């Protein structure tokens with residue numbers, strides 16, 4: 070096994086030993102938990118938090134917040150042996166790790182800890198779990214934030230996992246909001262267009278690696294179970310769900326099974342979204358009729374409410390998404406890609422930077438356009454910046470310096486119109502929103518030294534990137550206090 074934990078409990082044990090876990094008790098579900106989540110998103114190096122002992126709920130029914138809130142925990146979660154790696158080193162680890170990535174299908178087992186407690190039929194009661202109202206204007210409590218929704222493609226048979234939010238409508242019903250175009254949405258649509266119910270399982274408490282597979286855009290047809298198994302170097306143990314037959318993680322904290330029916334909807338939202346706004350509002354959405362609930366003793370709900378970016382999910386996924394982008398560009402056969410970074414502050418989508426060693430006329434524009442069309446940056450992207458290789462693309466100050474000193478606004482920016490957006494985009498005009506037109510425009514900013522006179526561009530008064538990183542290794546300690 071290449072990752073040092075098998076489930077969330079083992080992950081927590083190590084994080085506690087690392088001194089990065091805090092426990093807090095007696096918090097209010099209507100306000101306190103949401104306030105704490107908001108602070109953790111905007112705090113650097115915040116600990117992971119276990120919240121316990123909610124009034125009216127069983128002691129031990131807990132909520133975990135902020136698993137990815139420090140670089141050390143991100144390193145540990147993804148199996149990087151160097152826990153004190155800095156941002157650039159950690160990204161290098163992800164890029165190298167991704168090169169070795171294989172797919173390992175899940176292993177079916179007869180049972181597992183998730184089956185320690187079972188509720189079926191009339192006994193199904195999701196109100197036994199403490200579920201917060203996460204943001205001050207949310208339409209209700211959301212049980213599914215750090216969740217993975219499991220569905221099977223009815224034609225092709227493969228299983229998709231996606232993090233799609235779930236409003237707690239009542240004891241036996243949860244909301245099922247998926248943005249159109251996401252793979253779970255396409256699978257659900259296939260059932261609905263045939264007039265058939267869509268079988269669904271949802272895991273509300275998985276380990277950070279399995280959760281990451283669900284929040285990462287993988288190619289169509291690739292099951293996140295196989296991807297997580299490949300990264301772990303060992304298959305994920307799953308149980309055949311008694312109600313739906315879907316594979317459910319054997320070591321999960323809480324899992325539900327049920328069905329969503331064509332044409333059956335309930336009012337969903339509003340819910341604070343990853344852009345930091347309530348853009349998509351509230352509307353009728355499909356829901357899930359919950360037939361069974363399974364949970365471990367003292368279950369832990371993984372809470373990951375979207376906040377103004379970068380929030381917890383962004384702090385974790387910026388590495389994997391950036392590594393995927395760099396690999397995507399290189400595998401297209403484009404020469405000279407030196408680095409890529411999907412900024413957490415843009416929800417890992419709205420602002421993407423790529424550095425290159427320029428090799429031919431038009432190279433920078435090619436890279437900018439190719440980055441925009443990648444799966445990583447296509448959905449609700451906004452700005453793509455291309456820089457020379459001396460710029461540290463993971464450093465916003467550096468990227469802005471390149472934009473401010475190497476671009477000519479009138480000639481350095483290409484615009485693209487009618488690109489893929491979403492109801493969650495706050496910049497969709499009221500008219501387009503009313504008409505259901507969820508398209509946006511993009512700016513490809515070429516912040517490289519102009520190819521034709523690159524040799525005449527004034528020399529920077531600092532050394533190259535490699536030399537600077539070495540300086541920081543050598544003398545960085547002088548700046549710690």
Ligand SMILES: Cc1cc2nc3c(=O)[nH]c(=O)nc-3n(C[C@H](O)[C@H](O)[C@H](O)COP(=O)(O)O)c2cc1C
Pocket residue numbers: 214215229230231232233234235246247248249250251252253254283284285286287373374375382
């Ligand atoms: C915490 C969190 C919550 C998310 N909530 C939703 C959601 O409610 N609906 C949605 O369509 N995507 C949501 N996403 C984004 C998708 O999970 C993500 O784009 C994922 O890669 C989609 O999986 P797919 O490619 O298998 O469709 C969320 C992501 C995170 C990190």
